[in-house]
Amino acid sequence: MDKKTACAHIPEPSEFEYNTRDAIIYALGVGARAKEDLCYVYENAMDFKVLPSFIVAPGFQAHTLMDWPGVEFDLQKVLHGEQYIEVLHPLPAEGKLKSEARVVDILDKGSGALILGNVTTYDENGKKVAVQQFSTFQTGYGNFGGDRTSPHEFKAATVPDRAPDAVIEQKTSVDQAALYRLGSGDMNPLHVDPQFAKMSGFKTPILHGLCSLGFSTRHVIAAWAGNDSDKFKAMKVRFSSPVLPGQTLVTETWKTGNRIVFQMKVKETGKIVISNAYVDLTEASELPTVPTDLASKL
Numbered sequence: 001m002d003k004k005t006a007c008a009h010i011p012e013p014s015e016f017e018y019n020t021r022d023a024i025i026y027a028l029g030v031g032a033r034a035k036e037d038l039c040y041v042y043e044n045a046m047d048f049k050v051l052p053s054f055i056v057a058p059g060f061q062a063h064t065l066m067d068w069p070g071v072e073f074d075l076q077k078v079l080h081g082e083q084y085i086e087v088l089h090p091l092p093a094e095g096k097l098k099s100e101a102r103v104v105d106i107l108d109k110g111s112g113a114l115i116l117g118n119v120t121t122y123d124e125n126g127k128k129v130a131v132q133q134f135s136t137f138q139t140g141y142g143n144f145g146g147d148r149t150s151p152h153e154f155k156a157a158t159v160p161d162r163a164p165d166a167v168i169e170q171k172t173s174v175d176q177a178a179l180y181r182l183g184s185g186d187m188n189p190l191h192v193d194p195q196f197a198k199m200s201g202f203k204t205p206i207l208h209g210l211c212s213l214g215f216s217t218r219h220v221i222a223a224w225a226g227n228d229s230d231k232f233k234a235m236k237v238r239f240s241s242p243v244l245p246g247q248t249l250v251t252e253t254w255k256t257g258n259r260i261v262f263q264m265k266v267k268e269t270g271k272i273v274i275s276n277a278y279v280d281l282t283e284a285s286e287l288p289t290v291p292t293d294l295a296s297k298l
Contacts, residue, residue: 001113001144003259005070006103014101016058018175023050025056030214031170034224038136039230043093050091053217054092056083056210057184059119059132062099071103071115072141075188079239081114082120082135084154086234089129096124098294104133105153108146112139116152129274141217156238157261164252168219168286170192170265172207174246180211204241211276212249213237216264219251220279223288224260231284241266 002016020043027040030053039047045088060143099121107114133154173179188206189196197205217235225231228281243249248267254262256279264274 002070002105005077013177014062016097026054029180052087053214055130058097062101063117063134065257077139079137081137082238084133084236085130090230095294105150109143113141157278160254165255166223168254171248176245209239224284231281233280235279238275240275241271241273
């Protein structure tokens, strides 16, 4: 890893054009359903909205490390470590976006290198609409003498030491990853190709971490923002363990003012898959509202 070269590289901005169909396919890919989420899956709904986490699609397109100068990249050894998303303005139903990607730091974690990549996205009028940070862990590329921490890193949350204030549960489809890759543009074969998954050290294809993030975004907005995604400000998650398509996701949430701290577990195994996470809202409800179909059975 060559941190100086990587941080100095300035790629051409990435252009991303989408319409309501793209936003709907993404919403379906992160578990939205017509019964509870008509505003995300029906373009003629009076309150049609684009899920704020859809911003990962243009961000992912811009944040391509495969040919990035100074970065040693191996698709079979890459893991998505953490993700930060800040949406400054609600995304329009359709539009043209331009994203600028930068590597801001490379950390030496011993067993691998953690690459911090920031993506800033603008609309076609040049207005800044979102800021993201992708934390990408490249296994086997550590011990290069770099720093272990960075002032550029968006910090994770601490989960309160008490019972959750609201718990949301939803089963994923066995085809969840196959659908999500179409809506997000993340075509990594790890999530659909059994042979590639085995070469990467997994028994079967795993769900995209950003797909689990999308589920958790929906869950928090439904429970604590009256399903009004315009109240979304920012979020940070840490990916702790993989999810298999078909498993049940359980999102445990704690209200701390307008910040909803959460973690996500797999019901069938009890493993935490997203940890030390939060969503910041412009205004959080005093009490949660959990749709009947998403109420926890725990």
